Amino acid sequence: MPEVNNWQLGRNMAYRFDAAYPERQFAFVFNINRCLACQTCTMACKSTWTFSEGQEHMWWNNVETKPYGGYPQGWDVRILDLLEQANPGGQTWDTSNAGTDGEFYGRYDGMTIFEAAKAQGGQQEAIGYLPADEEWTAPNIYEDTARGSKGVPGRYGAGEALPEHNTWFFYLQRLCNHCSYPACVAACPRNAVYKRPEDGIVLIDQSRCRGYRKCVEQCPYKKPMYRATTRVSEKCVGCYPRVEGSDPLTEGLPMETRCMSVCPGKIRLQGLVEIDPKTGDWKHDPQNPLYYLVKQARVALPLYPQFGTQPNGYYIPPRWVPREYLEQMFGPGVNGAIDAYTRPPRELLAVLQLFRATQTIIFRYEIREGPKVRDAVIGGQPWEMFDDTVIGYDSQGNEVANVSVLEPFIERPRKYLNSL
Numbered sequence: 001m002p003e004v005n006n007w008q009l010g011r012n013m014a015y016r017f018d019a020a021y022p023e024r025q026f027a028f029v030f031n032i033n034r035c036l037a038c039q040t041c042t043m044a045c046k047s048t049w050t051f052s053e054g055q056e057h058m059w060w061n062n063v064e065t066k067p068y069g070g071y072p073q074g075w076d077v078r079i080l081d082l083l084e085q086a087n088p089g090g091q092t093w094d095t096s097n098a099g100t101d102g103e104f105y106g107r108y109d110g111m112t113i114f115e116a117a118k119a120q121g122g123q124q125e126a127i128g129y130l131p132a133d134e135e136w137t138a139p140n141i142y143e144d145t146a147r148g149s150k151g152v153p154g155r156y157g158a159g160e161a162l163p164e165h166n167t168w169f170f171y172l173q174r175l176c177n178h179c180s181y182p183a184c185v186a187a188c189p190r191n192a193v194y195k196r197p198e199d200g201i202v203l204i205d206q207s208r209c210r211g212y213r214k215c216v217e218q219c220p221y222k223k224p225m226y227r228a229t230t231r232v233s234e235k236c237v238g239c240y241p242r243v244e245g246s247d248p249l250t251e252g253l254p255m256e257t258r259c260m261s262v263c264p265g266k267i268r269l270q271g272l273v274e275i276d277p278k279t280g281d282w283k284h285d286p287q288n289p290l291y292y293l294v295k296q297a298r299v300a301l302p303l304y305p306q307f308g309t310q311p312n313g314y315y316i317p318p319r320w321v322p323r324e325y326l327e328q329m330f331g332p333g334v335n336g337a338i339d340a341y342t343r344p345p346r347e348l349l350a351v352l353q354l355f356r357a358t359q360t361i362i363f364r365y366e367i368r369e370g371p372k373v374r375d376a377v378i379g380g381q382p383w384e385m386f387d388d389t390v391i392g393y394d395s396q397g398n399e400v401a402n403v404s405v406l407e408p409f410i411e412r413p414r415k416y417l418n419s420l
């Protein structure tokens, strides 16, 4: 089986195909700390792509409440459990060389879903399972249900303890990660699932698919879904007409997807990152906001990197949640990411203002420095805040966003009081 480089794991791993990388990769950063679970993203996707007969159960974008919620129910616990069965106690990271020699987060010493399947000697390319029909029927089950809530002995009244809450839940926003080593692509015996070379979006060729559901079974994130009325599988298409600029609304410029662009919580920022054709890693591009957030500020982390698909969705982890839980979900970069978000360096605070500043995909940003507006002590350490302005540019170098750290304060003239 070919070996490919997985930079998120800090090592090579086995995959069905030889390495082949897109020119640019569809990627996104979600700031979990800001999500309101309004499901506007979910409905924007549904009303665009999955409103037809046979798609009733399909939510290509969903927002679930962790730790108990999941769509399909228990998807992540099931995969973690399968990995554990294949390699008991072995899912560990060695962080002693983190940040050196290609070990960005450290080195994952456990098994990926591909390696676990190989070790078990089965027919699957990746370990997985087919959810039962009822597991797809309640996409928002356990909404707002907290762990460690009232009634837990010794914990009542201490739920708000800092820095990690004893009583906690958080919202996890999910869509297809358009992975660099997609399990859905590896799983398909018909080679009906493919990754586009221009933007890394993963699609199912509807004319080749015969509905074997191997992608549904082996995608660890459970994002391909079977449609009984057509007897083929479907998945998130990354709103490719918007991303490639062929949707008339885009006027030819790469535009963010429907779910990204509607978010009232301003938690979402999408991008297209340049990929090194030899290693599959991101090319050094420090003025790209996604590159800055993931590779420089290290504030956003991949979802379950240990699965091995090298997902391209990144998350700023929630500050209040027990670190062990978050490390299982986002890998060993959690403490650093939370520290960076809690006490953001000057540049990070400016770049965070780009979230939802425009629907056009931002390829480059600049910062115009402003005055210091605040001194504070955060976590016992001094911190300064500056009213900088961040300017975002589209693929053609045109300015498409211009946002300052402080919101402008506009006083309504007396003569307009009580009027709109």
Ligand code: SF4
Pocket (backbone or CB within 6 Å): 034, 035, 036, 037, 038, 039, 040, 041, 042, 063, 173, 262, 263, 264, 265, 266, 267, 268
């Ligand atoms: S639209 Fe934004 S804030 Fe609302 S649920 Fe989706 S990600 Fe969260």
Ligand code: SF4
Pocket (backbone or CB within 6 Å): 175, 176, 177, 178, 179, 181, 182, 183, 184, 185, 202, 218, 219, 220, 221, 222, 223, 224, 235, 309
């Ligand atoms: S999240 Fe699943 S469906 Fe999407 S590319 Fe990765 S393996 Fe395929």
